[in-house]
Amino acid sequence: MNAKLLVCTKCGSVVQDLTNQKLVRKPIPDDWSYIQIGTKGIADKKQFEVIGRVKLQLFNSYKNAWYVLFEDGLTSWLMDDVGKLSIAQHATKDIEFETIYQLVPGKKVKIKNLTCSLYSMDECEQVYYEGEIGSWAYFSRGFFLAEGILSNHGTVLFFLNIPKKEIQCMDTAPITFENLNPSTILTWDEWK
Amino acid sequence: MSGNRTITTITCISCNNEITPRGKSFTRAITCPACKSYFRVRLSKEEKYSKFNDAFESHLPVGAKGKIEGVTYEVMGFMVKREKYSYKWREYVLFNPLQGVAFLSEYDGHWNFIKPIVGSPVDSGLKDLTFYNGQTQYRLYQKYRPRVLYAQGEFLSDEVYISEDSEVREYIAPPHLFINQTSDYKDEWMKGHYVDSAKVAQAFKLPKEKIPMKTGFGYTQPIISSFSESTLINVIVAVVLLLGGLQLFSTMDSRKKVFSHNFNKSQLTEQKMFSTETFLLEDGTKSLQIEMDAPIDNDWLYASFTLVNETDGTEHEFSKEIEYYHGVTDGESWSEGSTQADAFLSRIPEGRYHINIFPEFSLSGDYFNINVYRNEPIYSNFFLALLAIALFPIFYFVRKYYKEQQRWSDSDYSPYDTE
Numbered sequence: 121m122n123a124k125l126l127v128c129t130k131c132g133s134v135v136q137d138l139t140n141q142k143l144v145r146k147p148i149p150d151d152w153s154y155i156q157i158g159t160k161g162i163a164d165k166k167q168f169e170v171i172g173r174v175k176l177q178l179f180n181s182y183k184n185a186w187y188v189l190f191e192d193g194l195t196s197w198l199m200d201d202v203g204k205l206s207i208a209q210h211a212t213k214d215i216e217f218e219t220i221y222q223l224v225p226g227k228k229v230k231i232k233n234l235t236c237s238l239y240s241m242d243e244c245e246q247v248y249y250e251g252e253i254g255s256w257a258y259f260s261r262g263f264f265l266a267e268g269i270l271s272n273h274g275t276v277l278f279f280l281n282i283p284k285k286e287i288q289c290m291d292t293a294p295i296t297f298e299n300l301n302p303s304t305i306l307t308w309d310e311w312k
Numbered sequence: 313m314s315g316n317r318t319i320t321t322i323t324c325i326s327c328n329n330e331i332t333p334r335g336k337s338f339t340r341a342i343t344c345p346a347c348k349s350y351f352r353v354r355l356s357k358e359e360k361y362s363k364f365n366d367a368f369e370s371h372l373p374v375g376a377k378g379k380i381e382g383v384t385y386e387v388m389g390f391m392v393k394r395e396k397y398s399y400k401w402r403e404y405v406l407f408n409p410l411q412g413v414a415f416l417s418e419y420d421g422h423w424n425f426i427k428p429i430v431g432s433p434v435d436s437g438l439k440d441l442t443f444y445n446g447q448t449q450y451r452l453y454q455k456y457r458p459r460v461l462y463a464q465g466e467f468l469s470d471e472v473y474i475s476e477d478s479e480v481r482e483y484i485a486p487p488h489l490f491i492n493q494t495s496d497y498k499d500e501w502m503k504g505h506y507v508d509s510a511k512v513a514q515a516f517k518l519p520k521e522k523i524p525m526k527t528g529f530g531y532t533q534p535i536i537s538s539f540s541e542s543t544l545i546n547v548i549v550a551v552v553l554l555l556g557g558l559q560l561f562s563t564m565d566s567r568k569k570v571f572s573h574n575f576n577k578s579q580l581t582e583q584k585m586f587s588t589e590t591f592l593l594e595d596g597t598k599s600l601q602i603e604m605d606a607p608i609d610n611d612w613l614y615a616s617f618t619l620v621n622e623t624d625g626t627e628h629e630f631s632k633e634i635e636y637y638h639g640v641t642d643g644e645s646w647s648e649g650s651t652q653a654d655a656f657l658s659r660i661p662e663g664r665y666h667i668n669i670f671p672e673f674s675l676s677g678d679y680f681n682i683n684v685y686r687n688e689p690i691y692s693n694f695f696l697a698l699l700a701i702a703l704f705p706i707f708y709f710v711r712k713y714y715k716e717q718q719r720w721s722d723s724d725y726s727p728y729d730t731e
Contacts, residue, residue, distance in 0.1 A: 147317060147318040148318070150318065150319055150336045151338050154410060177337065179340075179470075179497075180340055180470055180497055181468065182340075203408070203410060203412025225497065225498050225499035237499070239430075241497065269430065294430065308409050311386075
């Protein structure tokens with residue numbers, strides 16, 4: 121498939137880099153995520169398999185963005201935020217960088233016919249990656265990740281490039297572990 | 313561990329102790345087990361550490377696992393916080409890989425189990441003091457800026473920094489609560505509910521002596537946990553309606569006059585008594601009402617009665633006095649007493665009866681009338697039953713009022729303040 125980045129899951133070497141960012145190998149620190157490359161599941165009534173991962177180490181939290189390949193050849197992102205799961209897609213929003221950058225958590229802004237309430241604003245300290253990764257803009261630290269809650273109960277992620285004053289968005293829709301019905305996961309028996 | 317993975321280790325920035333965090337790379341802040349310094353885990357070396365002035369005991373050991381609502385959580389960290397009036401409470405950070413983060417908060421032996429939620433719970437009417445979530449009204453209990461007095465263990469975010477940068481609002485609808493924590497980093501809502509201390513001890517397999525004893529009344533503690541107020545009211549209404557229905561049914565079985573006669577003083581026998589004719593009481597065992605009526609005026613009449621069962625000789629004795637006085641004093645008319653009197657006998661079996669009457673006439677009274685009714689409805693039992701039923705709800709609501717006052721006594725937003 122048209123991966124922008126191919127990173128060996130065994131040794132971490134960058135096999136193919138089409139990101140124009142000259143990425144280097146960075147071993148991924150271990151964590152308690154039960155999802156792994158090879159995990160299968162169901163989203164939008166379609167089977168998928170996890171084929172890649174971008175791990176964002178944020179100032180006050182972390183996010184795993186799992187790159188998933190659906191049975192029909194389409195791709196998406198499965199966001200994993202300390203037990204909270206959502207399916208994310210890149211989205212174009214008619215919104216200015218400054219509008220989000222100036223917001224503080226709790227404040228609201230209009231995005232088309234929806235109201236977005238800013239939930240969090242966190243700086244990315246480090247980005248890790250492995251496997252096959254499709255369209256993804258940020259592989260280096262330094263950007264801000266903001267999360268907003270929409271009046272239609274959806275959520276949106278804003279990636280803010282401060283030096284370039286650029287903003288990119290992802291729409292996310294929550295999904296439960298039960299609905300995801302994942303298999304080939306890390307079972308962490310000690311928590312049973 | 314494969315070549316693409318590393319085991320997370322953290323070097324204490326105070327004493328250089330190498331720590332392998334239980335939370336792996338999820339741990340964003342930690343207290344060094346060696347030197348007790350608290351610091352945020354950051355990639356840059358420009359980081360400060362804190363040491364706390366006081367040490368506090370953790371009632372739930374860091375690392376302990378416990379099952380709450382079917383989920384096994386591990387205690388990752390423990391904090392003691394304080395707000396402006398020096399109220400101190402303990403918070404335990406819990407973690408499960410599938411469920412994420414949760415908290416147990418303890419104050420004066422009262423516990424709340426709390427989990428972060430996505431979005432706001434406010435369905436309608438966020439005013440300063442109240443909002444609705446569904447049909448339930450939540451009321452602001454307290455608003456404060458917490459200070460962390462002590463932290464031990466690991467934290468999935470920099471809890472000390474976030475707490476001290478936050479304004480926290482707690483809204484309650486016992487046993488539930490919502491907490492809104494707003495900081496420069498996050499505007500987060502959490503949902504919680506009261507948990508009995510015995511359940512916490514049981515969840516973490518701790519002896520009850522290790523768990524602090526309850527003091528006073530918890531601010532989310534339910535008044536009675538075994539049933540809801542609406543259930544209580546529904547049951548009472550159902551019982552009252554049932555009683556009312558039974559009473560109505562018994563009243564519908566009509567009252568029947570079985571004997572009536574006028575007795576004149578001139579008809580008294582040598583024994584100074586009257587003996588009525590025989591009358592028949594039918595349809596089993598029922599009540600009997602004897603009404604005596606005399607046209608007295610500023611006078612009295614007294615009679616003793618004996619109801620005689622002609623079949624088995626059983627006698628029921630009773631007496632009645634009628635007094636009626638009236639007049640005008642200082643231009644105001646007054647009256648006292650009545651020209652009627654009733655006697656009620658319950659559970660009189662069917663059979664043939666007569667009544668022996670021994671009257672005492674006053675100077676002016678000459679005659680009186682007797683009416684005997686079968687199956688007189690009994691109302692006293694109904695009202696006694698109502699009173700008995702009312703005792704528990706009266707006790708419940710009075711107790712509830714005082715408990716609610718106690719609940720809100722520590723709040724700046726008490727609806728019971730009269731000032």
